[in-house]
Amino acid sequence: MHIYVFEPRDGRIRGLLSELESVGLQPVIIGAHFFYSDLSTLNQKGVDTRAILIGDCPEVTEHIRAIRSSGCRNPVLVMRDFKNSRDASEALDAGADDVMVSPIKGIEVLSRINSIIRRAYGHAAESISVGEITAFFDGRDPLVSGARLKLSNREHAIFQHLALNANKVISKGAIYDAVYGMSDDQPFDKVIDVYICKLRKKIADASPSGHQYIETVYGRGYKFSELETSSKVKLAAYGKAEPLGTVAAR
Structure with a gap:
C-alpha cells in the first residue's frame, strides 16, 4: 500500500x-x-x-x-x-x-x-463475506470455505481493491493505479489481466463450487461477486456443480 x-x-x-x-x-x-x-x-x-x-x-x-x-x-x-x-x-x-x-x-x-x-468504501466491519469467500481489510489473506488462500503481495493488493469494491465494476486502470501507480518501474497494464487469471485459478481451485468469483465486464473492468442466481448450475450436496435440469430431474 x-x-x-x-x-x-x-x-x-x-x-x-x-x-x-x-x-x-x-x-x-x-x-x-x-x-x-x-x-x-x-x-x-x-x-x-x-x-x-x-x-x-x-x-x-x-x-x-x-x-x-x-x-x-x-x-x-x-x-x-x-x-x-x-x-x-x-x-x-x-x-x-x-x-x-x-x-x-x-x-x-x-x-x-x-x-x-x-x-x-462503506464497510463497517473488518471483513466481508462474498459467497464462500471471507475477505479481510486488515492485510490478512482471504478465506475460502474457511481455509486460508495464500496470495502473493501483488495478488493480495489486487484482490484487496476488488474486495473494497465488492459487487461493483472496477476498471482495470483503477486497479493498475492502486497497485503500480507510484512505482518507478511500471509494467504494461496487461499485467493486471495476468494477475486476475492467477487469482481466478487459485479461488476456483480452493472453492468447493469451483466458482471463480471475479467476473470480466467487457469494456468496463472486473467485478468481484458471488455466484449469480441466474447461473446455469446449482451446487449439489457435495459441493459439485451440476446442470439445473439434472438436479430437477431427481
Whole structure:
C-alpha cells in the first residue's frame, strides 16, 4: 500500500520510513510544495486509497485544508510531537481523519489507514463475506470455505481493491493505479489481466463450487461477486456443480 509522507525534519525521516516499511507500506517522501500542486490526480479511482501522513509543523492545518479544498478524500493522518487537545481538534476540524502522537508504530498506522479506507468504501466491519469467500481489510489473506488462500503481495493488493469494491465494476486502470501507480518501474497494464487469471485459478481451485468469483465486464473492468442466481448450475450436496435440469430431474 502506497503512502505519501511529509516529515520536514531530516533527523526523523529515516526511522519513520523504516517503521512504515516494516509493515509493508510503501512510503513516498513529499515536500511542502506537494500540498499546493495539482492534486486532482488523487481523486482518481484507485489513487484515492493512498494515505497522506503529515509530520508536526506550524502549517499542518494549512496543508490539510489544501488537500480537502481540492476535493481529495484520501486518508489524512497527522503526527504530533505531543498530545494537545486543541491542536488535535484543529487538525480534525480542518479535515484530518486521525491524529497520532510520535513516536508511531507502523502496525498502528496501517490499521488506522485500513479502518479509514474500509469505512470510506462503506464497510463497517473488518471483513466481508462474498459467497464462500471471507475477505479481510486488515492485510490478512482471504478465506475460502474457511481455509486460508495464500496470495502473493501483488495478488493480495489486487484482490484487496476488488474486495473494497465488492459487487461493483472496477476498471482495470483503477486497479493498475492502486497497485503500480507510484512505482518507478511500471509494467504494461496487461499485467493486471495476468494477475486476475492467477487469482481466478487459485479461488476456483480452493472453492468447493469451483466458482471463480471475479467476473470480466467487457469494456468496463472486473467485478468481484458471488455466484449469480441466474447461473446455469446449482451446487449439489457435495459441493459439485451440476446442470439445473439434472438436479430437477431427481
